[in-house]
Amino acid sequence: MSLPAYSFAYLDEQTKRMIRRALLKAVAIPGYQVPFASREMPLAYGWGTGGMQVTAAVIGPDDVLKVIDQGADDTTNAVSIRRFFALTAGVRTTERTAEATIIQTRHRIPETPLAAGQILVYQVPQPEPLRKLEPRETETRRMHALAEYGLMHVKLYEDIARHGRITLSYDYPVLVNGRHVMAPSPIPSFDNPKMHRSPALQLFGAGREKRIYAVPPYTDVVSLAFEDHPFRPWKAEAACGLCGATETYLDEVVVDDRGGRLFVCSDTDYCAERRKAGHRGAAAGHALAAGEGG
Amino acid sequence: MSAVPLLAVRDLTVRFGRRVAVQHASFELWPGEVLAIVGESGSGKTTLLRAVHGDLPADGGRVLYRLHDGTLAPLDGLAEPVRRHLARTEWGFVHQNPRDGLRMAVSAGGNVGERLMAAGMRHWGRIRAEATQWLRRVEIDPARIDDPPRTFSGGMQQRLQIARVLVTRPRLVLMDEPTGGLDVSVQARLLDLIRGLVADLGLAAVIVTHDLAVARLLAHRMLVMQGGRIVESGLTDQVLDDPQHPYSQLLVASVLQA
Amino acid sequence: MYVAVKGGERAIAASHAVLAETRRGDPAVPELGVDQIEQQLGHAVDRVMAEGALYDRTLAALAIKQAQGDLQEAAFLLRAYRTTLPRFCASVPIDTARMTIARRISATYKDLPGGQILGPTYDYTHRLLDAALLEAGEVPPAPRAPEPADAAMPRVTALLDQEGLIRRETGDRDAEPPDLTRAPLTFPAPRALRLQNLARGDEGFVLAMGYSTQRGYGGTHPFAGEIRYGTVAVEIAPEELGFAIEIGDIAVTECQMINQFAGSRTEPPQFTRGYGLAFGHSERKAMGMALVDRALMSRELGEDVTAPAQDEEFVLSHSDNVEASGFVQHLKLPHYVDFQSELELIRRLRQEAEARLAEPSREAAE
Numbered sequence: 001m002s003l004p005a006y007s008f009a010y011l012d013e014q015t016k017r018m019i020r021r022a023l024l025k026a027v028a029i030p031g032y033q034v035p036f037a038s039r040e041m042p043l044a045y046g047w048g049t050g051g052m053q054v055t056a057a058v059i060g061p062d063d064v065l066k067v068i069d070q071g072a073d074d075t076t077n078a079v080s081i082r083r084f085f086a087l088t089a090g091v092r093t094t095e096r097t098a099e100a101t102i103i104q105t106r107h108r109i110p111e112t113p114l115a116a117g118q119i120l121v122y123q124v125p126q127p128e129p130l131r132k133l134e135p136r137e138t139e140t141r142r143m144h145a146l147a148e149y150g151l152m153h154v155k156l157y158e159d160i161a162r163h164g165r166i167t168l169s170y171d172y173p174v175l176v177n178g179r180h181v182m183a184p185s186p187i188p189s190f191d192n193p194k195m196h197r198s199p200a201l202q203l204f205g206a207g208r209e210k211r212i213y214a215v216p217p218y219t220d221v222v223s224l225a226f227e228d229h230p231f232r233p234w235k236a237e238a239a240c241g242l243c244g245a246t247e248t249y250l251d252e253v254v255v256d257d258r259g260g261r262l263f264v265c266s267d268t269d270y271c272a273e274r275r276k277a278g279h280r281g282a283a284a285g286h287a288l289a290a291g292e293g294g
Numbered sequence: 295m296s297a298v299p300l301l302a303v304r305d306l307t308v309r310f311g312r313r314v315a316v317q318h319a320s321f322e323l324w325p326g327e328v329l330a331i332v333g334e335s336g337s338g339k340t341t342l343l344r345a346v347h348g349d350l351p352a353d354g355g356r357v358l359y360r361l362h363d364g365t366l367a368p369l370d371g372l373a374e375p376v377r378r379h380l381a382r383t384e385w386g387f388v389h390q391n392p393r394d395g396l397r398m399a400v401s402a403g404g405n406v407g408e409r410l411m412a413a414g415m416r417h418w419g420r421i422r423a424e425a426t427q428w429l430r431r432v433e434i435d436p437a438r439i440d441d442p443p444r445t446f447s448g449g450m451q452q453r454l455q456i457a458r459v460l461v462t463r464p465r466l467v468l469m470d471e472p473t474g475g476l477d478v479s480v481q482a483r484l485l486d487l488i489r490g491l492v493a494d495l496g497l498a499a500v501i502v503t504h505d506l507a508v509a510r511l512l513a514h515r516m517l518v519m520q521g522g523r524i525v526e527s528g529l530t531d532q533v534l535d536d537p538q539h540p541y542s543q544l545l546v547a548s549v550l551q552a
Numbered sequence: 553m554y555v556a557v558k559g560g561e562r563a564i565a566a567s568h569a570v571l572a573e574t575r576r577g578d579p580a581v582p583e584l585g586v587d588q589i590e591q592q593l594g595h596a597v598d599r600v601m602a603e604g605a606l607y608d609r610t611l612a613a614l615a616i617k618q619a620q621g622d623l624q625e626a627a628f629l630l631r632a633y634r635t636t637l638p639r640f641c642a643s644v645p646i647d648t649a650r651m652t653i654a655r656r657i658s659a660t661y662k663d664l665p666g667g668q669i670l671g672p673t674y675d676y677t678h679r680l681l682d683a684a685l686l687e688a689g690e691v692p693p694a695p696r697a698p699e700p701a702d703a704a705m706p707r708v709t710a711l712l713d714q715e716g717l718i719r720r721e722t723g724d725r726d727a728e729p730p731d732l733t734r735a736p737l738t739f740p741a742p743r744a745l746r747l748q749n750l751a752r753g754d755e756g757f758v759l760a761m762g763y764s765t766q767r768g769y770g771g772t773h774p775f776a777g778e779i780r781y782g783t784v785a786v787e788i789a790p791e792e793l794g795f796a797i798e799i800g801d802i803a804v805t806e807c808q809m810i811n812q813f814a815g816s817r818t819e820p821p822q823f824t825r826g827y828g829l830a831f832g833h834s835e836r837k838a839m840g841m842a843l844v845d846r847a848l849m850s851r852e853l854g855e856d857v858t859a860p861a862q863d864e865e866f867v868l869s870h871s872d873n874v875e876a877s878g879f880v881q882h883l884k885l886p887h888y889v890d891f892q893s894e895l896e897l898i899r900r901l902r903q904e905a906e907a908r909l910a911e912p913s914r915e916a917a918e
Contacts, residue, residue: 006636014638018734035736040631045875046882070889077885079561107889125882136865138739146375150382150412154397154404157411160418161401161440163901169893188893208875210736226418234896252892266889311815 009056009089015039019057019212023203026214031176032144033127038210048081049207051104051123055085058119058203059102064092066100071108071249071266078106095269107170109191111248111270114200116217122185124206127213129173129183149181152224160229169234175222176215184221190233190249195221238263241283243274253288264288298360300325300466300498301346305355308338308345315341317522318355325465328492328499330513330530332506332545338522339502340470346500347387347468348377359466382412386459390471392451395458396443402429402454403439409462428457432487449480453487460491467492469501473508485511506549510534518542575620589613598803598832599623603873604630605733605752607802607831624754628874635733642728644787644796648806649707651782654833658708659776660810666705669697671781672833708778709808709825718823719813739865746848746868750841751829753871759836761861761871762843770859772846774826777810781833805830807838811846813853824849 007013015037022036041049059065065085069078073095081104082093094100097112106123114120130140133151143149152173159166172189176182184192185204195202195215202215215221223231239246241262248270250263262283265271275284299322308316316338323329331339344350346357348369358366359380369377389395396405406425407415415421426436432453434446443451452472459467472488473481489512492499501512509516509530516533518526518541526539537543576583590597590613600612604627612630619625655671658664670676712718723744732748741749750758765772783803787796809826813819826846828838847861860866870876 010636012636012638035738037734037736039733040628040635040874042632044628044881045878046880047878047885049878070886074560075886076564079564083561106885107887125879137869138865146378148378148412150408153411153416154400154408157407157418157421158401158404161403161422164904165901167897167901169897170890186887186890188889190893208879226421227416228419234893234900236892236896249889250892251888252895266892 006088008061009059009085010041011039011053011056015053016057019053022212023054023057023214026203026212027201027216029180030215030219031174031180031182031213033206033211033213035210036212038207041207043080043084045208046125047077048104048106048123050205050209050212051106051121051207052081052084052205053207054121054203054205054212055102055104056089058121059085059089059091061089061091063101064094064099066094066097066103066269067105068103068108068110068267068269069106070251071110072268074268096273097267097269107186107188108249108266109187109194111245111265111267112273113194114198116199118200120198120200120202122187122202122204124183124185124204124211125208126171127183127204127206127209127211129171129181144180147179152181153226156224156226160226166225166229166231172231173224175220175224177219178222181224182213182215182221188233188235188249189223189231190235192221192223192231192233197221236263239281240265240271241281241286242288243271243279243284244281245271245274245279255286262286262288298364298366299323300327300360301500302358302366303342303346303355304358306342306345306352306357307354308341308350309353314522316345319519319524320355321517321524321527323466323498323500325498326496327515328497328501328513330509330516331500331502331519332504332509332516333519334504334545337519339504339519341522342519343468343470343500343502347385348381382409383462384465386462386464386467388452388455388459388467388469388472390474392443392448392455395455396451398444399442401440401442402434402446405443405454405458406461409458413462424461425457428461429454431491432457433483447480449476449484452476452484456488456491460495460497463495465498467497467499469499471503472501473503473505488512506534506546518545575618584617586610586613586617589616595833596621596623596626598830598834599755599837600626600630601831602834602837603627603752603754604634606630606634624873624877628877631874639731639734641788641790642731643799644789646784646786646802646804648780648784648804648829649705649710651705651780651784651804651806652801653705653780653782654803655782656705656778656780657776658778660708660778661711664706664708664711705780707780707808709810712777712810712823716822718810718825719819721825737868739868740851741864741868743845743849743852746864747827747829747841747845749868749871750844753841754873754876755834755837755840757871757873757876758844759840761847761867762840764859765843765847765861770847770850770862772809772824772826772843773812774809774843774846775811776839777808777825779805779807779835779838781805781835803832805832805834805838807835807842809839809842809846819853824853 018037022034026032026034039053041052043049043052067078067082069075072078085091086093097110102119102121103110104121128140130143130152133155134140156166168189170188171183171186172192174182174184174192184195197218197220199217201217204213225231236250236252238250240248240250242264245265248265248267251266253262253264255262301323303319303321306316306319319342331342333339341350345352357369359369361367403422403425406428407421410421410424426439429436429439434450434453443454446454473484476484485508503509513530515528516530517524518533518539520541526533526542533542534546537546590609596616597609597612600615600623601607604612611633615626615629618629653669655673656669658668709718729744730742732745737745737749783801785798786800786802787798789796807828811824811826813822813824815821824846826842828841828845830837844861844867848864848867850857850862857863
């Protein structure tokens with residue numbers, strides 16, 4: 001039996017057109033979740049099928065693709081998705097944020113500010129920001145339609161009453177264009193401010209839940225909060241051990257079994273670029289700096 | 295005094311299958327007025343209340359509500375967003391079972407604050423101050439503000455539900471047996487509280503009850519329902535002291551005997 | 553000791569190689585042929601075709617081999633292949649009344665036109681391990697009844713229909729049915745969409761949901777009106793042709809459950825039917841599906857929706873094992889960015905809590 005021949009970027013043209021139509025609608029109504037006929041992909045649901053379908057629908061032969069997971073280019077899933085598009089679309093891939101025209105990401109926004117013309121594609125596990133408060137799709141769709149977001153604020157109110165602060169640290173809900181409450185995907189709340197009026201086009205794909213949504217360039221993205229309890233993004237209070245950066249989101253790496261810890265930039269490209277430019281952290285020269293851990 | 299009622303129910307009919315639960319019910323409610331609907335269980339009084347609130351579709355007739363511009367608008371003609379906005383700002387519904395009207399897993403403060411947040415208030419301290427004040431007003435210790443209602447007694451839960459409804463200063467409150475299921479001593483305290491709040495806030499209210507004492511204490515006017523029909527209506531004292539319809543007479547007599 | 557948290561391309565390639573080796577097992581044992589799977593593991597092939605939503609016995613057998621017999625993984629392989637196929641048209645509805653019957657039973661009539669035909673079934677076997685199967689051996693030919701007279705086997709529900717005792721199926725026979733693979737599931741879902749979802753749904757899930765209705769979670773008082781298994785012709789009617797042409801035969805199992813219905817605002821008491829259809833020979837799946845189909849009609853029939861099996865959002869959103877398996881297993885992907893945020897948060901909260909606890913004792917000391 002012979003194997004079938006696959007289309008450019010795997011999906012057939014009809015499917016890509018269907019996804020593009022959903023994307024256009026999503027861009028026209030920032031933050032609104034557009035239902036789309038998500039396809040089975042050769043990767044499991046929850047592993048980036050939504051992001052892959054969006055990337056497949058917007059990518060062209062001249063694009064340069066970067067794929068990150070947890071901010072890193074060399075995590076297994078990022079490697080797997082990058083190879084998938086190198087194989088099915090034959091596009092050039094890169095690890096450098098500035099060089100990429102399309103960046104598919106899971107759980108992070110790159111530290112290097114994005115530029116006009118770049119597209120950031122988010123992989124989204126749960127597109128519905130109200131789902132944890134209301135399990136019913138029929139009900140949450142009505143809440144979005146009528147902009148009834150009181151319940152979301154009740155959750156935030158309760159957080160402050162119980163803990164003195166809002167205890168959402170990732171997938172922190174945002175209000176887009178003053179109208180729709182949106183899940184930014186499980187990026188750390190540290191990354192939320194990067195979404196606000198970004199010059200890049202931000203596209204969100206949720207394959208299993210069959211939803212696409214978007215934040216067009218230069219759109220207001222405001223993290224929900226109270227006037228007297230404003231949004232505060234956090235990160236570990238440390239500097240990157242490798243490049244010394246203090247303004248980046250840090251991964252905590254357990255370096256031995258005696259409680260030894262090392263903080264390093266979660267964005268591997270950003271860290272490598274800084275080191276190339278001569279920046280050095282307290283643990284410069286550590287084996288982690290070699291890039292490949294496995 | 296305006297010549298337009300706050301609420302007008304015209305010829306309302308609700309059917310369940312072949313059974314007619316409410317038949318051609320009509321009444322009006324004026325600002326600041328308290329109206330009691332009495333009758334035994336199965337008489338259709340709760341069904342009527344739920345149909346007025348829009349929870350049950352009517353099979354005939356209309357419910358009209360006076361908007362701020364003074365016009366009487368049929369509720370089924372209003373757009374869904376407008377109706378829902380009215381429901382969470384100008385109207386309130388107090389359920390017989392507080393579990394139906396409260397979020398049991400959310401703190402007392404969150405329960406009272408929800409309508410404020412839904413109406414757009416975004417200052418945590420002010421929401422909390424308002425919730426504290428309302429807890430005090432319904433005689434709940436403000437120290438309990440962060441406790442969830444499931445840790446409250448039945449009477450406290452019912453008072454919390456009332457605070458949650460009244461926090462946005464509604465013009466109209468519908469109550470379904472608000473004292474049902476409570477001990478007699480607790481009932482008396484709650485009735486006192488409701489009477490005080492209704493008078494202080496100038497609320498218009500419709501109270502469904504099977505208890506004529508509740509009607510006597512709270513209502514200016516009352517309707518008597520039997521088998522889905524309104525068989526008698528009038529000033530509360532008048533109906534209770536000199537009932538005209540044989541069923542009203544029976545109802546009043548049975549209470550006197552008991 | 554530093555623990556490696558990142559895997560590179562080499563690690564992935566090596567993992568694939570180990571997988572291939574494990575799949576093959578002991579090279580001293582002859583390799584399994586796809587034809588052997590297709591012929592001798594027929595029920596596995598049927599299940600993979602049903603949940604993979606693709607009728608192709610050879611590809612299903614290949615998927616089973618590739619997945620080392622993991623049937624959910626095999627269904628996933630088939631789905632990922634199916635999604636790349638162009639969609640030409642919808643077939644004419646298959647006519648199971650014209651099925652070439654291999655098995656047909658009814659629990660509601662002792663005898664009926666066409667008779668009861670047991671066919672191949674495990675129903676009356678004693679579940680004793682058969683040591684004879686440890687050795688290869690020839691199977692004696694099975695006795696068969698002469699072909700049924702004129703193959704007239706009216707469906708049981710049609711008999712009730714003649715008397716007007718069973719609720720008429722509504723819906724436009726000529727209308728293009730919705731296609732779950734071309735439009736996302738939306739609620740409320742029409743019955744055609746619900747049935748599609750259940751037909752592709754995980755057999756275990758559908759079975760458990762159906763079972764729950766028998767145990768009081770949304771009871772429907774079911775009778776197995778009829779179960780039939782056999783082959784039916786698939787026809788398409790190309791517009792330019794103007795008539796239907798046969799493109800092949802498929803084997804299907806159909807179950808029609810007959811259920812009580814007390815009547816509603818607009819309808820008199822009558823029987824209702826729950827419908828189940830599965831590729832191949834899969835009676836468990838078809839019966840579970842028929843129970844769930846009926847339970848999901850509750851909303852339309854004006855019955856109280858209280859049980860999980862009656863809740864279409866719950867049932868339809870969780871029936872697909874390709875979705876479920878993917879999302880449960882995605883927890884294996886790194887989550888250290890989210891986890892880091894939670895770590896920071898919980899440290900801060902604990903610091904603040906400790907500070908609060910420490911305060912009164914400081915006062916006491918003063």
